[in-house]
Amino acid sequence: MNARLFFVHALSPLHAGTGQGVGAIDLPIAREKATGLPFVPGSSVKGVLRDSCTDPDNRKKVFGPDTDRAEEHAGSAQISDARLLLLPIRSLAGTFAWVTSPYVLRRFLRDAQDAQAAGLPTSVPSLASESQCRVTQDACQISIASGNTFQVYVEDLDLSAVADPAVNTWATWLGSKVLPNDPQWQQMLLQRLCVVHDDVLSFLLETATEITARIKLREDAKTVQKGGLWYEEALPTETVLYGLAVATPVKATVQEVFAVLQSLMGQTVQVGGKATVGRGLCRFQMA
Numbered sequence: 001m002n003a004r005l006f007f008v009h010a011l012s013p014l015h016a017g018t019g020q021g022v023g024a025i026d027l028p029i030a031r032e033k034a035t036g037l038p039f040v041p042g043s044s045v046k047g048v049l050r051d052s053c054t055d056p057d058n059r060k061k062v063f064g065p066d067t068d069r070a071e072e073h074a075g076s077a078q079i080s081d082a083r084l085l086l087l088p089i090r091s092l093a094g095t096f097a098w099v100t101s102p103y104v105l106r107r108f109l110r111d112a113q114d115a116q117a118a119g120l121p122t123s124v125p126s127l128a129s130e131s132q133c134r135v136t137q138d139a140c141q142i143s144i145a146s147g148n149t150f151q152v153y154v155e156d157l158d159l160s161a162v163a164d165p166a167v168n169t170w171a172t173w174l175g176s177k178v179l180p181n182d183p184q185w186q187q188m189l190l191q192r193l194c195v196v197h198d199d200v201l202s203f204l205l206e207t208a209t210e211i212t213a214r215i216k217l218r219e220d221a222k223t224v225q226k227g228g229l230w231y232e233e234a235l236p237t238e239t240v241l242y243g244l245a246v247a248t249p250v251k252a253t254v255q256e257v258f259a260v261l262q263s264l265m266g267q268t269v270q271v272g273g274k275a276t277v278g279r280g281l282c283r284f285q286m287a
Contacts, residue, residue, distance in 0.1 A: 002247040002254045003115040004261070005287035007178045008040065008082045008271065010241075012281040013210050013234035016040040016272040025211065026230040027273075032083075036205055037104070038235055040082040040271060045243060048271050049079070049284075052264045061252040062260045076252040077261065079245055083107070086174070086193075086240035087201070089208050092153035094142035096238070097194040099154065101201040102126060105170065111244055117287050121169045125195045133159040134195040136168045141191040152194060155208050159196065167193055177287045178240055210234045234279060245286070262286055 016039070018030045029038050050063040060066075064075030085108055086098040105124045112120050125134040133152050135143055143150040143161040150161040171193040175186035196204075216228035247257035265286045272280040 002257075003244050004247075004258055005112055005115045005117055005177070006082075006243055006245050006261075006265070007085070007285045007287065008045070008241040008243070009178055009283045009285070010235055010237055010239040010281075011268060011283060012237055012278050013212075014040070014239060014272055014282065015232060015234040015274050015279050016044060017233075024231065025233045027232040029209065029233045029235060031205075035103075036202060037084045038205065038209075038241075039084065040241060042079045042081045042243065044271060045082055046077070046079040048269050049077075049261065049264050052267070052269055053260060055260075058252075058256075058260045061250075062257050074248075074250050076248055076250045076257050077245060078248060080243040082241040082243040084235075084239070085242045086238075087204065087208070088236050088238040089154045089194075089204055091142045091192075093144050094192055096192065097142045097152065097154050098189060098192050098238070098240070099194050099196055099201065099204060101196055101198045103198045104201070105195070108242060111242070112287075115244055115287070119173060121166065121173055123166050123169075125164050125166045125170075127195070127197045130197040130200050131158075131160055132197070133161055133200075134164040134167050135161045136171055136190055136193060137163040137165055139168070139187070139190045142194060154194070154196075155204065157200065157203075159200070164195075167195055170195075174240075178285055180285060208236075210236045232274070234274075258286075 016030050017027050031038050053059040062077045065072045086100050088096045089099045091097040102124050143152050152159045152161045171190040175189040179185040212232050214230055214232055216225045218225050245261055247254040265284045268281055268283050270280045271282045
């Protein structure tokens with residue numbers, strides 16, 4: 001398959017919403033129906049990349065004609081949804097942990113193998129119980145000694161930390177792809193990567209996303225307008241997502257598609273809603 005991995009690193013809270021919510025949160029983030037995992041729709045990702053492409057010929061060949069001429073031909077680039085890979089969670093030690101789970105890593109590994117990514121880790125850490133987590137050997141900064149054992153405290157959870165060389169392998173590989181040419185941030189990922197049970201990640205996805213109260217004031221009285229209080233959900237700063245870019249030769253060759261996409265990577269762009277209040281600043285990287 002003519003596919004490449006891409007990564008999205010959130011530099012500010014990321015709100016990719018679904019419109020009006022039905023619960024306590026008025027503007028929730030988009031989540032997969034079956035798994036509850038957050039994602040950014042592929043249409044949003046493709047639109048951002050298209051807007052970033054300043055060459056009109058390349059933009060048309062790779063992403064397709066403008067809306068009023070869409071019937072002319074399809075674009076040559078197909079962009080998948082950006083799926084959650086690493087979720088930053090506040091930690092008693094080390095400020096925060098980049099949290100993931102075996103299911104998330106297995107799904108990522110399946111997609112990365114389809115994209116024929118080089119040097120992939122060969123194993124996924126497993127967990128015996130919900131009270132355990134897997135962390136890196138030697139470099140970990142999110143664990144605290146407790147007698148003869150080590151604990152990781154994320155949000156209000158107390159997890160028993162088990163050092164695992166497989167986590168080092170994942171941290172090193174992901175750091176080289178998500179944070180290329182930045183050894184300090186690569187080291188931070190090595191120090192903070194934490195693999196938790198799938199059920200624990202599900203709990204954190206319900207309790208540890210960023211919720212912000214927003215208000216709209218009356219201009220004459222500077223008091224809150226009627227109906228002018230609402231709650232927005234966002235993925236926190238430092239969230240990492242991934243997706244697949246697939247090249248289908250229509251008006252551009254496979255090489256041309258990936259050359260254009262590669263040229264658009266490594267820069268800061270705005271993704272999702274609430275741009276005027278600084279939400280959704282992200283950096284893209286292609287593996």
